[in-house]
Amino acid sequence: xxxxxxxxxxxAGRSGSPLGRLPPSHVLPFGLKDNFWEMGETxxxxxxxxxxxxxxxxxNAADLVNCDSPDVxxxxxxxxxxxxxxxxxxxxxxxxxxxxxxxxxxxxxxxxQGKRSNYDTDLFMPLIEAIHKGSNAQPYKGxxxxxxxxxxxxxYRVVADHIRTLSICIADGVYPGISGAELVLRRILRRAVRYxxxxxxxxxxxxxxxxxxxxxxxxxxxxxxxxxxxxIMDIINRxxxxxxxxxxxxxxxxxxxxxxxxxxxxxxxxxxSLHRNLxxxxxxxxxxxxxxxxxxxTEALDRLAAEDAKRKFQSEQEKTSSKLQPNxxxxxxxxxxxxxxxDDFPKYAYSCGQDGRYVFxxxxxxxxxxxxxxxxxSEVSTGQLCxxxxxxxxxxxxxxxxxxxxxxxxxxxxxxxxxxxTDVQSAGGYVIHEVTAPETLRVGDHLQLFVDETQRLACxxxxxATHLLNFALHTVLGETTEQRxxxxxxxxxxxxxxxxxxVTKEQLKEIENVIHELIQKDxxxxxAEVPLKLTSRIPGLRTIDEVYPxxxxxxxxxxxxxxxxxxxxxxEKQGSVELCCGTHLLQTGAIEDFVVVSERQLxxxxxxxxxxxxxxxxxxxxxxxxxxxxxxxxxxxxxxRMSSLCxxxxxxxxxxxxxxxxxxxxxxxxxxxxxxxTLKAFQRTANTxxxxxxxxxxxxxxxxxxxKHHCQYLVxxxxxxxxxxxxxxxxxxxxxxxxxxxxxxxxxxxxGKVFCACQVPKSITGQLSAAEWSLAVCSQIDGNAGGSxxxxxxxxxxxxxxxxxxxxxxFAEARLHR
Numbered sequence: 001x002x003x004x005x006x007x008x009x010x011x012a013g014r015s016g017s018p019l020g021r022l023p024p025s026h027v028l029p030f031g032l033k034d035n036f037w038e039m040g041e042t043x044x045x046x047x048x049x050x051x052x053x054x055x056x057x058x059x060n061a062a063d064l065v066n067c068d069s070p071d072v073x074x075x076x077x078x079x080x081x082x083x084x085x086x087x088x089x090x091x092x093x094x095x096x097x098x099x100x101x102x103x104x105x106x107x108x109x110x111x112x113q114g115k116r117s118n119y120d121t122d123l124f125m126p127l128i129e130a131i132h133k134g135s136n137a138q139p140y141k142g143x144x145x146x147x148x149x150x151x152x153x154x155x156y157r158v159v160a161d162h163i164r165t166l167s168i169c170i171a172d173g174v175y176p177g178i179s180g181a182e183l184v185l186r187r188i189l190r191r192a193v194r195y196x197x198x199x200x201x202x203x204x205x206x207x208x209x210x211x212x213x214x215x216x217x218x219x220x221x222x223x224x225x226x227x228x229x230x231x232i233m234d235i236i237n238r239x240x241x242x243x244x245x246x247x248x249x250x251x252x253x254x255x256x257x258x259x260x261x262x263x264x265x266x267x268x269x270x271x272x273s274l275h276r277n278l279x280x281x282x283x284x285x286x287x288x289x290x291x292x293x294x295x296x297x298t299e300a301l302d303r304l305a306a307e308d309a310k311r312k313f314q315s316e317q318e319k320t321s322s323k324l325q326p327n328x329x330x331x332x333x334x335x336x337x338x339x340x341x342x343d344d345f346p347k348y349a350y351s352c353g354q355d356g357r358y359v360f361x362x363x364x365x366x367x368x369x370x371x372x373x374x375x376x377x378s379e380v381s382t383g384q385l386c387x388x389x390x391x392x393x394x395x396x397x398x399x400x401x402x403x404x405x406x407x408x409x410x411x412x413x414x415x416x417x418x419x420x421x422t423d424v425q426s427a428g429g430y431v432i433h434e435v436t437a438p439e440t441l442r443v444g445d446h447l448q449l450f451v452d453e454t455q456r457l458a459c460x461x462x463x464x465a466t467h468l469l470n471f472a473l474h475t476v477l478g479e480t481t482e483q484r485x486x487x488x489x490x491x492x493x494x495x496x497x498x499x500x501x502x503v504t505k506e507q508l509k510e511i512e513n514v515i516h517e518l519i520q521k522d523x524x525x526x527x528a529e530v531p532l533k534l535t536s537r538i539p540g541l542r543t544i545d546e547v548y549p550x551x552x553x554x555x556x557x558x559x560x561x562x563x564x565x566x567x568x569x570x571x572e573k574q575g576s577v578e579l580c581c582g583t584h585l586l587q588t589g590a591i592e593d594f595v596v597v598s599e600r601q602l603x604x605x606x607x608x609x610x611x612x613x614x615x616x617x618x619x620x621x622x623x624x625x626x627x628x629x630x631x632x633x634x635x636x637x638x639x640x641r642m643s644s645l646c647x648x649x650x651x652x653x654x655x656x657x658x659x660x661x662x663x664x665x666x667x668x669x670x671x672x673x674x675x676x677x678t679l680k681a682f683q684r685t686a687n688t689x690x691x692x693x694x695x696x697x698x699x700x701x702x703x704x705x706x707x708k709h710h711c712q713y714l715v716x717x718x719x720x721x722x723x724x725x726x727x728x729x730x731x732x733x734x735x736x737x738x739x740x741x742x743x744x745x746x747x748x749x750x751x752g753k754v755f756c757a758c759q760v761p762k763s764i765t766g767q768l769s770a771a772e773w774s775l776a777v778c779s780q781i782d783g784n785a786g787g788s789x790x791x792x793x794x795x796x797x798x799x800x801x802x803x804x805x806x807x808x809x810x811f812a813e814a815r816l817h818r
Contacts, residue, residue, distance in 0.1 A: 025062060034066045037079040037100075044081050044094060051076040053107075055116050070144060071116065075107040084328065095332030117142060119157050126213050127160040134209065135202035155199035162192035163207060167214040170232045170605075171224040173484060173498075176239045177603040186239070186603075190279060193240050204244060208236040231480075231605065234500065238604040243279065250280035254288055259788045268300040276308070324387040324425055324432050326371055331428040333376055334389070339368050341429030343392040347405075348527070352586045358457055363394035363449040364412065370443055371432065379442040387432040388419075388441070394449050395433060396456065397426035401486040402463050402582040405451050409435065412446040419447075456583065458490035464525060464585040465515070465594055465613050466493045467555065470542055471576035472514035473497055476507055483542065484606050488582070492597075492612050499607045503599055508670050515594045518557065522589030523575060528561040530554045535579060538564045542578040555580045557588060593617035596669045612666065624667035630658060631675050631682075638682055645693040652686040655679055697721075698729035705734055705745075714816065715743045716809040718801060722749050727757045728793060735759045742768055742816075744777070744808050748801045754781055756794045765789040768815040777808045 038045040054061040055071045064072040079100040083091040106118040113121050119128065120142065128140045143153045169175075169185050176186035189207075196202045211233045219226045257270050266289050274280035282301065289296045326334075349361035370377050371387035380386040388409070398404035404424040411417065419441065423434035435441075466486055473481050477499065484496040532550035535541060538561070541554075554561040558575035585591070595617040598610035612620055634654065641647050659679045662672060701719055709715045715734065721727055727747050734743050744758035756778055760770045770792040774785035778794035781804055785794020798804055 025060065028062055028065055030066060037077070038085055042085050042087050044083070045085050045091075046080040046082045048077055048079040050074050050078075053111055055110075073107055074104070075111065076103045077101070092329065095328060119160065123217060124157075124160050126217065127163065127210055128156050130210055130213055131156055131159055131200065131202070134206050135196070135200040137200040137202075151199055155195040158195045159192050159200065159207070159210070162188050163210045164214050164218070166192070166236060167211050167225060167232050168218070168222060170235050171222060171228045173482075175235060175603045175605050177606075182603060186279065189236065189239050190243050190281070193243055194281065194284075197244070204240065205237055207240060208233040211236065231498070231500065235605040242604070246278040246280060247284075250274045250278050250285075251288070254285065258292065258294065265295040265297060268297050268304065271296070271301055272304045324371065324423070324434050326387070326427050326430070326432065327374065330371060330374070330376060331430070334369060334428070334430060337369075339389070339430075340391070342390060342431040344395075344397065344426075344431050346392055346394040347396045347583060349394065350583075352590075356590065358453070358460075360394070360451060360453055360456070363392065365390035365392045365447050365449060367441065367443050367445045367447065369430075370441065379440055380437045381440050382437060385434070385436050386441070387425075388435055389430050389432060390447070390449075393424075393431050393433070394451055395421060395424045395431065396451075396459075396583055397424040397431045399426055400581045401466075401488055402459055403487075403489045405459075406455050407449070407451040409433070409447045409449055411441075412448055455490045459488055460583050460585050461591055461613050462488045462490070462493040463580075463582045464588065465591050465611065466495055467542075467557065467576045467578055467580070467584070468515045468518050468588065468591070468594070469493070469495055469511070469609065469611065470497075470578065471518075471557070472511045474542075475514050476510045477503070491616070492610055495609045495611075496602065496606055497609070498605055499601075500605075502601060503607055505670050505673050508596055508599060512594060512596060512670075518575070518588050519591045519594065520589075522587050523558045524587055525584050526554075526556045526560045527584065528554050528556075530561050530565070534565060537567075538577060539567065540564075540574050540577055542576070548579055549581075552579050553581055554578075555582075555584055595620045597666050597672075599669050616666075620666050620668060623665055624671040627658075627662055627665060627667060627675060628671065631662075631678055634658060634682065635678075638685060642686075642689045645690065645697060648686060648689045648693055652683065652690060655682050655686055659683070694723065694726050694729055698726050698733055701726075701730045702733040702737070705730070706737055709734075709741075710738070712738075713741055714809070714812055715741055715745075716805055716812065717745055718805060719745045719747050721747050721755075724755045724757065724793060724795070727755050728791075731757045731759050732791075735761075742773075742812060744773060744812070746777075746801060746804060746808070748798075752797050752799055754783070754796050754798055754801065754804065756783075756785060756796070758793075759791050760789065762790055764816065768812055773808070773812060773815075776811050777804065780804065780807055 035048050035050070036045065037048045051074070052061075052065050052072055053075050054064070055073070061069075061072045079102075080097070081100050082094055082097045084094050086092055106121065106123055109121045109123055110116075110118050115121050118124060119140075131137070132139055137152055137155070140156045141153055148154055165188055166185065169181075174181050174185055176189050177183060178186070192207055196207050197204060211229060215225045215229055225232070253270065253274060254266075257267065266285075271282065271285050274285065275282050286296050286298070346361065346363045349363070351359050351361075353359060367388060368391050369389040370380050371389065372380055372384055377386075395407060396402065396405040405421070406423075407421050409419040409421060411419075417439055419435045419438060421433045421435055425432050425434070466488055470483055473495075480498070480500065482498045484498055486496065487494045529551040530538075530553075532548055532552050535552060535554065538554070554577065556564060556575070556577040559577075561577075564574070564577060592614040594611060594613050596609055596611045597620055599607060601607050611617075634651075638651060641651065659676070662675045662679060665672075701721070705715070705717060705719070709717070715738070719727060719730055721730075724747075727745055731743050731745050734745075735741065740761055740763070742758070742760045742764065744756065747755045749755075756774055758770050758774050760768050760773070769789040771785070771787045771789055774787060774792035774794045778785040778796045781796030781798040783794055783796020785792055787793055
């Protein structure tokens with residue numbers, strides 16, 4: 001008979017067995033370490049009770065509970081959410097208690113199917129069998145720990161588990177990326193790829209072929225899997241290809257670093273750069289270096305990783321922390337006092353006159369509560385930062401991707417004192433206005449509200465333009481395009497969306513044209529509240545994965561929500577229609593103009609557009625035209641002024657500066673791509689001219705040196721040039737003409753800086769290494785050098801070049817005559 005084990009925490013004040021038929025020996029008390037669940041450093045938490053199952057049975061398994069035994073596993077956990085862990089570490093009772101239950105589906109299936117491991121069930125075996133067929137690995141045996149010495153079975157389990165995770169997450173809109181959940185998913189994908197290719201010896205692209213099996217297994221429970229099979233496979237394939245490319249680049253960087261360094265310890269900054277920028281696995285760097293007998297400072301690397309994690313955490317905390325955001329205790333106290341949620345419907349109280357000017361209705365309100373320093377107060381004094389909760393407000397709280405309103409409050413009857421509102425947030429139905437009080441403010445005071453109309457109108461323009469952009473994207477790119485996020489401010493709009501392929505320049509132009517046509521038509525914008533259950537009948541409705549209120553606000557362009565519900569609108573006449581709580585224009589013509597100023601891929605399968613409207617769009621066009629004229633002017637100079645190296649280098653620098661300006665300027669993205677392509681071609685032309693001119697100059701200098709040193713086995717000399725590139729070319733050309741000669745050339749600039757370049761015949765590198773030679777010389781002049789045993793370069797600084805030349809000669813002669 002198999003046994004159920006239940007672990008209960010006794011300190012929570014619960015005695016006796018909730019499972020009355022179990023013997024007392026099966027009810028085990030544990031302490032805070034095992035039976036107190038917390039979501040993080042702060043937040044809801046509480047004691048928990050767990051059900052553990054012994055897969056072997058017929059024994060007393062009490063000593064194996066919570067001991068990481070593979071045979072005695074937890075299958076169910078109930079957390080009694082009754083506390084909140086505060087930032088100072090204390091526990092505070094939650095105003096409302098609940099039970100958070102978590103049951104492991106795979107573990108329960110393991111029990112029901114009489115298996116010893118999750119991976120032996122029908123949830124995983126089809127995947128494991130497919131992995132065996134598609135790889136060069138031996139069959140799966142279910143080995144763990146030391147018995148699985150080559151980690152083959154571990155690789156099977158990792159790949160089977162990770163492909164399920166990847167499929168579900170991607171179908172749910174989480175794509176591999178560089179931060180947060182996206183970064184976690186990227187690491188999961190890369191771990192799966194490494195086990196696939198390195199341990200199981202599967203071909204590249206194999207991982208994505210497992211997706212259909214996941215769909216067969218979980219598609220009925222997760223229908224979005226069936227809808228997005230091709231997208232999931234495409235994203236996995238593209239990310240795998242990118243990772244394998246990064247591995248290849250990383251290996252080349254490691255090889256080059258080892259060739260150019262004489263140190264026995266690998267530079268930790270190079271390792272960290274590979275990991276941070278290319279996603280190169282740190283353990284793989286360690287293995288590669290271990291194979292070559294090179295040391296690796298893991299402690300220094302751990303410090304860099306810890307510092308980076310700390311910076312990221314602090315950055316996230318700064319983004320998400322709000323001094324005004326009331327916690328659950330404050331919200332509970334507001335409800336206990338009977339303070340009603342804020343009526344924020346006045347934020348929609350505006351109209352448009354015949355002259356096209358928007359008029360925002362006045363609003364008066366009463367202070368219902370004041371919030372500061374994590375507590376409710378009856379009054380705030382001069383200089384205090386506080387949150388003000390009113391009975392009604394015309395201020396828009398940040399939500400739905402739209403930035404909060406700014407403005408000011410005035411006490412009724414006191415027109416000479418302003419209470420500036422710097423932020424507006426919403427929590428639990430209450431709208432909190434952030435204010436630093438210029439004078440004492442009390443609960444019960446009557447206020448007049450004044451929204452910054454310029455800022456609000458600019459947000460309305462951008463928000464309506466965002467809806468038109470969403471509509472245009474579906475029109476041009478197809479119905480499979482889905483919104484992944486958006487943000488609207490007075491300055492610009494940002495829109496993230498899923499893509500199957502990169503957006504082309506032609507598609508961007510077409511997207512802008514669709515929006516311009518809607519602006520020129522000056523279509524009416526309709527807003528109406530509709531019962532949530534009826535919205536499924538609205539054709540062409542754009543929704544995102546959010547919880548919507550009931551009734552919900554429908555914003556439609558051209559046609560009313562009522563006509564759409566009655567399906568009185570012909571498909572070709574149907575425009576944008578979305579569920580949205582934001583504030584919008586009343587007609588599209590007020591947008592005036594629309595320009596996409598940035599479009600880039602955030603991660604595989606997700607792109608981001610940034611756009612501006614109105615006067616900002618006009619300015620973007622003007623700046624773009626001015627830059628286009630500069631590029632045209634540069635084109636003429638490139639065609640007529642490449643006669644000398646100095647001119648070519650100056651033009652190359654100018655191209656670089658103009659490229660940086662084009663990259664960062666707020667200009668139409670279509671034009672930016674055209675200019676970037678043109679400047680890239682210009683840079684290639686300039687680089688080719690520079691190489692030819694440098695080669696010509698180097699040839700002239702090497703011929704002079706050849707006449708001077710034509711019969712010598714060792715050449716150490718000075719060359720007049722301010723370019724290390726030319727100096728290297730002189731060395732190379734001289735060695736081509738004197739193949740058995742070791743050459744070191746030095747060049748001193750007016751500032752005292754010295755360039756060093758050397759080359760040694762392969763036949764004598766056992767006696768004289770170029771890397772050691774250059775390092776020996778440059779270290780004597782407060783410099784550094786690096787390279788291979790054949791070719792090396794470096795730099796330093798000295799006022800006595802003749803002395804340095806003697807040092808270089810003596811070092812080489814000593815090595816060659818040993």
